[in-house]
Each structure stands twice: as C-alpha cells, then as structure tokens.
C-alpha cells in the first residue's frame with residue numbers, strides 16, 4: 001500500500017467568530033448559546049465537544065489524564081474551532097492558558113471575557129457540580145480564588161472583559177451580541193470570501209439578497225464589461241432569474257438572456273456550439289461577461305463555452321443547486337461530457353465572481369438539496385472536522401431534513417472556504433486538491449454500476465462511509481468516524497450502504513485505473529488526523545471495506 005499524506009490547508013477567513021471565555025461560573029455556555037441565538041449563528045461549547053469525543057465527563061477526563069492530558073485535548077479542539085467562521089464559540093475556563101492555540105482562535109474573532117466579582121463567582125460555582133479543578137480541594141472557595149488570581153493576567157490579555165456580576169443571562173447575551181455586531185459586519189448580512197486562483201483573487205458572495213447585488217458586484221469585478229450574456233438553466237427560471245436580470249440591468253449592463261436546458265444531458269458540445277453562436281449573435285466580446293445561473297452541469301458547459309469563445313470571456317457563476325454552490329462554482333474546472341465519459345473535454349477557466357443566494361434553492365427538490373449536503377459533510381471531513389459537530393447539533397426542517405436558511409448559509413460558507421483553500425493551494429489540480437475526491441472513487445463506481453440510478457450526492461454519502469471504514473482498516477482514520485458519519489448522513493436523509501444487488505464487477509471496472517486489469521491499483525482518499533491520506537491499493541480491498549459492518 002502506497003500512502004501519501006495531504007495536510008489540510010489554511011482556510012481563507014470568513015465571517016468573524018464570537019469567542020466567549022472567562023472563569024468557571026462566569027456563564028460562558030449559557031450566555032454564549034443565547035447570544036448565538038440572537039445572532040442567528042451556530043454555537044459550539046468546546047468542553048461539551050471534548051466530553052462527547054471522549055465519552056467522559058470533564059471530571060473523569062481529569063481523573064484519567066490529569067490536567068495536562070485534558071489541556072492537550074483542549075488544544076486540539078481550540079485549533080479546530082479556529083478553522084470555523086461565523087460561529088459563537090464558548091471555551092473552557094482554562095483555554096486561555098495555552099497562549100499559542102488561544103491566539104489562533106482569537107485571530108479573526110471578537111473575544112469577550114466574562115467576569116464577575118470573586119464572591120459572586122464562588123456563589124455560582126457552589127451551585128453546580130463537575131468542576132474538576134475544585135472538586136478535590138478541601139476548600140473549593142479558597143482554591144477558586146487562588147486559580148482566579150493565577151489566571152487573571154491571561155484573561156486580561158485574552159479580550160474585552162464583560163462584568164456579569166449584576167447581569168442576568170438575557171442581559172449578558174444581548175451585550176455579547178451587541179458587541180459582536182458593533183465590531184464585525186452584520187452577522188446575517190452577506191458573507192464574502194476570496195478565492196485565490198492562478199490570477200487575482202475572486203470573491204464568492206454568499207447570502208440572502210446577494211442576487212440583488214449581482215449587478216454591482218459584476219461592475220466591481222469586471223468594470224470594463226458592457227454586455228452581460230445571462231445564461232439561465234431551465235431549472236432556475238422564475239423570480240430568481242428575473243431578480244438577477246434586473247440587478248444586472250440596474251447596474252447599467254446590457255443584458256442578453258439565453259436559455260439553457262440544464263442537467264447532465266445538456267453538458268455537451270452541442271450545447272457549447274449553440275452558445276458560441278448565440279454569443280456571436282449578441283456581439284459578446286472578451287471584455288464583456290458571461291453570467292451563468294444554474295446547476296453544476298450548466299455551470300460546467302457554459303463555463304466551457306465562455307472559456308473558448310473569443311479565447312476566453314470573463315465568467316460569473318450564479319449557482320442554483322447546493323452542489324453547485326459548495327463545489328462546481330468554485331475551482332475553475334469547466335467542461336462537457338463526451339459519449340459515456342464525463343468531463344472528457346474541458347479547460348480551466350476560473351470565474352471572476354461567484355454569487356450564491358439561498359433564495360435560488362427554493363425550487364430545488366429536497367432530494368437534490370440532500371445530495372448537496374453530502375458534499376458539505378465531505379468538506380468537513382477533509383478540512384474542518386468540528387463542522388460535523390455543528391451539523392450534528394443543527395435543527396433540521398421537515399420535510400426532507402434540510403436546515404433553515406441561516407444554517408444553510410453557514411454550511412455553504414464553510415464548505416466554500418474549504419474548497420477555496422484547496423483550490424488556492426493547487427489551482428491546476430495537480431496534487432493537494434485530490435483530497436477533495438474523498439468518497440468519490442467509491443461514488444463514481446456506484447453511479448456507474450447503477451447506471452446512474454443512484455444520484456451523485458447519495459453515492460458520495462455511501463462513499464464517505466466506505467472511505468472512513470477503509471481508512472480505519474488501513475490505519476490513519478479514527479475507527480469511530482465511520483459510525484459517526486452513518487448517523488449524521490442518515491439523519492440528513494442520505495443512504496450509507498451499497499444498494500442491494502449492485503454488480504460488484506462493474507464497480508471494480510469503474511474503480512480500476514486500467515480498465516482492462518481489474519487488479520490494477522487505484523487511489524482512494526481516506527480521512528487522517530489533520531488532513532487525508534491517499535491510499536494506492538487494489539480496488540478489491542476497497543470493496544471489502546464497503547461491506548464492513550458498523551463497529552458494535
């Protein structure tokens with residue numbers, strides 16, 4: 001087995017975080033959770049995460065591993081929290097003691113340190129159990145005062161204090177939310193991320209209302225463009241397309257609307273030649289813009305037409321499926337299918353702007369949304385594993401198990417940051433970006449062997465679990481991850497096991513690099529701590545991992 005490690009890249013900044021820290025008894029968890037609700041952002045309590053991961057209450061972790069052992073667990077989750085954006089994070093009381101990891105979390109965060117008069121803190125601490133640093137002392141109050149004075153300099157350095165002595169939880173939460181709003185941008189406003197392609201960075205704008213800003217964004221990104229060829233996927237017709245056209249028009253662009261059929265069947269050279277003719281017909285030049293609105297197939301085909309017309313017209317992507325938002329719209333790969341081979345003909349043509357408005361998802365069938373969620377889960381597994389904790393805690397709306405809009409925007413933000421980081425690290429897809437194929441060797445085999453009866457996202461869901469199981473057998477993957485993914489994906493309404501009766505020979509054919517030799521080795525991406533590993537193995541070994549039962 002050949003094994004190659006790919007470390008997770010540094011992520012581009014997204015929205016700021018609100019970090020709530022302070023001494024035990026200061027009310028970090030309660031106030032943090034309430035502030036998150038006020039801000040419409042996800043909440044993560046790092047002590048809770050550590051308890052969940054170890055399956056032990058804090059007291060038991062201290063007993064087993066000592067304070068040093070606990071602090072090293074804490075350092076890991078603090079570093080993971082520093083990879084999330086637009087979230088409220090409550091830390092344990094001692095997290096500030098590790099200056100390096102806390103500084104990484106504080107970077108790009110608004111940090112509030114909850115304080116209270118010592119006697120008030122002691123009063124609050126007395127009312128609750130499970131304080132590992134106090135439970136063994138003869139006089140918890142005296143021990144608390146001693147710890148408090150030891151830690152005072154670290155708390156002072158950590159962030160802005162908020163004295164909660166006279167405040168109830170509601171007041172603390174609203175003060176926290178107010179400070180965050182004052183310091184950062186409107187947390188419910190648009191998210192802006194920069195993706196570094198081979199040329200200058202391009203913005204990805206995510207959020208409700210971003211469609212109405214499409215015109216002004218195009219003007220800023222492409223100041224020389226006069227004409228916008230607005231190509232709209234048949235699936236994305238309706239109010240969203242009208243809003244996009246109106247916004248482009250209001251920004252002074254001449255808009256030519258062009259219809260596209262959409263879907264995999266239209267990802268063809270026929271579509272591309274038709275587009276070339278339309279572009280020529282409306283007089284599109286290489287200083288204008290092609291604005292494409294649609295699913296991944298439409299983005300790929302129209303992007304290829306834009307890449308090749310007049311040797312390359314600037315491209316603006318307006319994805320209208322969740323998969324297109326979190327994956328196809330960012331990264332520069334454009335192309336079409338040829339015969340039975342997907343993406344056989346294509347190019348790299350990075351967009352100059354991406355605008356993702358969740359309003360465009362309103363007409364999307366729930367099954368397609370769920371499929372996109374599989375790619376979000378993949379993104380977290382390869383680049384931000386604490387995101388899985390957040391996803392597990394999200395309320396899902398019925399029918400279809402889809403989170404509400406604010407959560408959806410958050411998930412898109414995180415997934416795009418992770419994809420963008422890999423694209424920036426590897427714009428031409430020659431190395432590190434292969435990490436994003438996690439679960440996909442399996443998925444493509446399932447799609448092929450089922451004659452595409454299993455949609456891509458569902459095949460990816462099965463593939464993610466298989467990759468985790470394979471990784472656990474091969475070594476690098478935490479054996480608990482496979483079970484965890486099964487539970488999460490099932491909750492999201494996605495399959496996690498191979499469909500009954502799938503032809504394994506056809507799967508092997510699809511997985512083998514050399515189609516004539518089934519025993520050829522193929523590359524499988526498996527999760528590893530701090531990144532992924534590429535395993536080059538016989539696909540038959542991988543197949544057995546797919547039928548691996550869940551650990552009891």
Ligand SMILES: NC(=O)c1ccc[n+]([C@@H]2O[C@H](COP(=O)([O-])OP(=O)(O)OC[C@H]3O[C@@H](n4cnc5c(N)ncnc54)[C@H](O)[C@@H]3O)[C@@H](O)[C@H]2O)c1
Nearest residue numbers: 235262263264295296297320321323327328333360363364
């Ligand atoms: N370029 C890349 O980096 C990249 C990455 C991932 C996937 N892809 C490609 O993306 C394609 C899959 O994309 P997809 O999952 O978006 O599917 P899709 O583009 O095939 O769209 C599925 C269907 O949804 C319709 N649709 C689009 N937006 C809609 C909306 N808002 N409401 C209702 N219907 C809508 C489409 O017309 C189509 O019929 C594949 O061709 C894949 O190869 C490309």
